[in-house]
Amino acid sequence: MTGQGLPTDDRLVELLAMRAVEGIDADALRQLGDWADCDQLDEAAGVLAIGMIADQLEPMPEMIRANLDRVALAYSGIDPDAPASPLAMPDSIRIEPAAGVSTRSVAWIGAAGWLAAAACLLLAVLAWTSGRTTPTPSPAERAVALASRPGVIRSNWLGLDDASLAEAPHRFDAQLKGEVLWDPETNEGYMVFEGLAANDPTEYQYQLWIFDAERPTGELPEYGDGILSQCPVDGGVFDAAGTGRIVIPINAKLPIGKAAIFAVTVEPPGGVVVSKRDIVALAMVQ
Amino acid sequence: MTTRQPNAETDLLPLVAQGDQHAVKACLDRYGSLVWSLARRMCRNTVDAEDAVQEIFVSIWKNADRFDPERGSEVTFVATIARRRLIDRVRRIGRRPAESTIDTGMPMVDTAEQAEAPALLRDEVAVARAALAELNDEQRRVLQMSIGLGLSHEKIAEATGIPLGTVKTHIRRGLIRVRGMIEDQRAQRARGAEA
Numbered sequence: 001m002t003g004q005g006l007p008t009d010d011r012l013v014e015l016l017a018m019r020a021v022e023g024i025d026a027d028a029l030r031q032l033g034d035w036a037d038c039d040q041l042d043e044a045a046g047v048l049a050i051g052m053i054a055d056q057l058e059p060m061p062e063m064i065r066a067n068l069d070r071v072a073l074a075y076s077g078i079d080p081d082a083p084a085s086p087l088a089m090p091d092s093i094r095i096e097p098a099a100g101v102s103t104r105s106v107a108w109i110g111a112a113g114w115l116a117a118a119a120c121l122l123l124a125v126l127a128w129t130s131g132r133t134t135p136t137p138s139p140a141e142r143a144v145a146l147a148s149r150p151g152v153i154r155s156n157w158l159g160l161d162d163a164s165l166a167e168a169p170h171r172f173d174a175q176l177k178g179e180v181l182w183d184p185e186t187n188e189g190y191m192v193f194e195g196l197a198a199n200d201p202t203e204y205q206y207q208l209w210i211f212d213a214e215r216p217t218g219e220l221p222e223y224g225d226g227i228l229s230q231c232p233v234d235g236g237v238f239d240a241a242g243t244g245r246i247v248i249p250i251n252a253k254l255p256i257g258k259a260a261i262f263a264v265t266v267e268p269p270g271g272v273v274v275s276k277r278d279i280v281a282l283a284m285v286q
Numbered sequence: 287m288t289t290r291q292p293n294a295e296t297d298l299l300p301l302v303a304q305g306d307q308h309a310v311k312a313c314l315d316r317y318g319s320l321v322w323s324l325a326r327r328m329c330r331n332t333v334d335a336e337d338a339v340q341e342i343f344v345s346i347w348k349n350a351d352r353f354d355p356e357r358g359s360e361v362t363f364v365a366t367i368a369r370r371r372l373i374d375r376v377r378r379i380g381r382r383p384a385e386s387t388i389d390t391g392m393p394m395v396d397t398a399e400q401a402e403a404p405a406l407l408r409d410e411v412a413v414a415r416a417a418l419a420e421l422n423d424e425q426r427r428v429l430q431m432s433i434g435l436g437l438s439h440e441k442i443a444e445a446t447g448i449p450l451g452t453v454k455t456h457i458r459r460g461l462i463r464v465r466g467m468i469e470d471q472r473a474q475r476a477r478g479a480e481a
Contacts, residue, residue, distance in 0.1 A: 006462070006465075013458060013462075014454060014458055017454070017457055017458040017461050017462075018439075018454075019373075020369075020461055021373075021432045021433060021457055021461075022373060022376075022377075022432070022436075022438055022439070023373040023374060023376070023377045025377075039366060039370075040465050041461045041462070041465060042366050042369065042370060043358060043362055043363075043366050043465065043468060044461040044462070044464035044465040044468065045366075045369060045433055045461060045464075046362055046365035046366040046368075046369050046410075047362055047365070047410045047413050047414050047417075047464055047468060048414050048417070048418070048429060048433045048460075048461075048464055049324065049365060049369055049433050049434075050320070050361065050362075050365050050407050050410040050411060050414060051410060051411045051413070051414020051415055051417075051418070052414065052430065052433060052434040053320075053323050053324065053327065053434075054404060054407045054410075054411045056323065057319045057320060057323045057404065058319065058322060058323045058326060059318075059319055059322075060318045060319060060322040060339070061322075061332075064322070064332075064336045064339065065314065065318060067336065067340070068314050068318070068339065068340060068343060069311065069314065071340050071343065071344065072307075072310045072311045072313075072314060072343070073307075073311075075310055075344060075347055076305075076307035076310050076311075077307075078307070253379075254330055254331065254334075255331065255333065
């Protein structure tokens with residue numbers, strides 16, 4: 001923690017306060033210049049957070065603590081599973097790197113034996129597959145394969161005359177047809193469209209939203225703007241190259257417990273975090 | 287790596303910085319519940335919270351040499367790193383999107399509630415409660431919505447009807463006030479150590 005005071009420039013103090021409670025972007029960080037190292041307001045926010053949470057501390061679940069113990073061992077340079085095989089590599093050591101810091105690599109310190117064995121295994125697999133010419137299945141082929149699995153949900157995109165849409169704000173294309181295929185077990189899914197208008201990705205893109213019947217109850221905590229309302233999960237941004245039959249893989253950004261509604265909206269290039277709900281297609285799971 | 291067993295009364299991070307493997311693990315015993323509770327509040331689900339907690343502890347261990355016991359408590363250092371990592375994570379992964387429905391009756395931290403805090407957190411809780419008690423109702427509510435509930439400045443303004451600029455001012459002044467109280471607490475400690 002730095003020992004300096006606060007800047008005299010109110011704008012910089014405001015940026016430091018903003019960083020302490022909800023973070024700032026790279027441009028704002030650059031504006032802070034040397035003051036970027038000043039974490040006194042971050043400390044203040046930390047103390048306030050402690051004060052607000054002290055009476056509600058939760059014990060860490062045993063399984064998660066056990067996984068953390070393994071991370072601690074790996075950090076200390078001790079192989080937590082020695083002499084384990086590479087296939088016994090723990091899933092739990094999967095730390096997403098923070099900006100500019102590869103925490104995953106830290107957690108793997110001491111795992112050189114695993115890495116060497118894993119490399120051998122990878123080479124063996126590559127050698128085994130090098131003579132093969134099996135092409136990667138297309139999304140359409142994968143969708144067909146998915147449809148044959150037991151338990152897969154299939155829901156048609158609703159039509160304009162569907163009574164359930166009478167009150168909904170929408171601009172559905174009457175010609176749009178197709179369905180959603182969704183495997184609730186694996187969270188794998190595909191959207192099939194016929195008649196979805198081709199888009200110019202520089203002007204707008206389509207974005208899928210998945211409404212999960214188990215959110216926001218379930219295990220979601222009460223924190224962040226999302227507590228104010230039910231909110232869908234981002235299912236990925238995609239383009240339609242033509243109005244013919246297209247198959248788009250679903251890319252849910254979070255695990256879906258119980259898919260209830262699939263909605264496709266029109267969004268600015270790159271998609272959005274908060275949709276204005278300009279819906280072009282909607283499928284409801286029965 | 288050395289193997290000296292850390293004393294429960296001593297700070298752990300200087301030992302971590304020296305490569306003490308027991309201290310690395312002892313951090314989990316001492317701060318696991320705090321970090322987990324912060325992560326549970328700010329992450330979307332248990333899986334995300336577990337990833338976040340791993341990321342936080344690795345960051346704490348890596349930055350252990352930055353901890354200066356002369357400048358502040360270890361628990362504040364840990365909470366500060368945890369919150370920064372969590373805020374980065376929320377920004378990276380994205381907040382859960384909100385719509386316009388505002389529940390102005392959302393649960394708030396009751397500052398009148400004076401339940402005894404865990405011993406480890408007692409000093410920080412005392413500062414936080416004293417600071418919140420000094421604020422007027424509006425200022426306190428804004429800080430609780432921002433830090434306790436994680437609402438953005440814009441959502442707080444929308445939910446309360448307080449102008450956005452005033453929301454920012456309340457948060458800024460509240461944090462500065464807490465910072466001042468932390469400094470006072472440090473000065474008292476320093477005087478106590480000298481006496």
